[in-house]
Amino acid sequence: MEGTLFGYTEAQVAQFGLTFGVGAFILYMLFIVFNLARESKAGKFGTFILFLVLSLGMLGFLAKNVIQWIIGI
Secondary structure, three states, X not given: OOOEEOOEEHHHHHHHHHHHHHHHHHHHHHHHHHHHHHHOOOHHHHHHHHXXXXXXXXXXXXXXXXXXXXXXX
């Protein structure tokens, strides 16, 4: 099987990595933001602001995937 890895094509491996790899990375980044808020004793409002500001990029990435799924691309 030329051009495959364990029976999967390059596109399938890339899609798997994008879906689960980046998803796991996003969860790890949320843990880092939570740990930052806890160690800095930010309080409830400060923790909210940290999550809001530092997670907007992740929200945009997830929104892009949801929009692509709805449209069917």
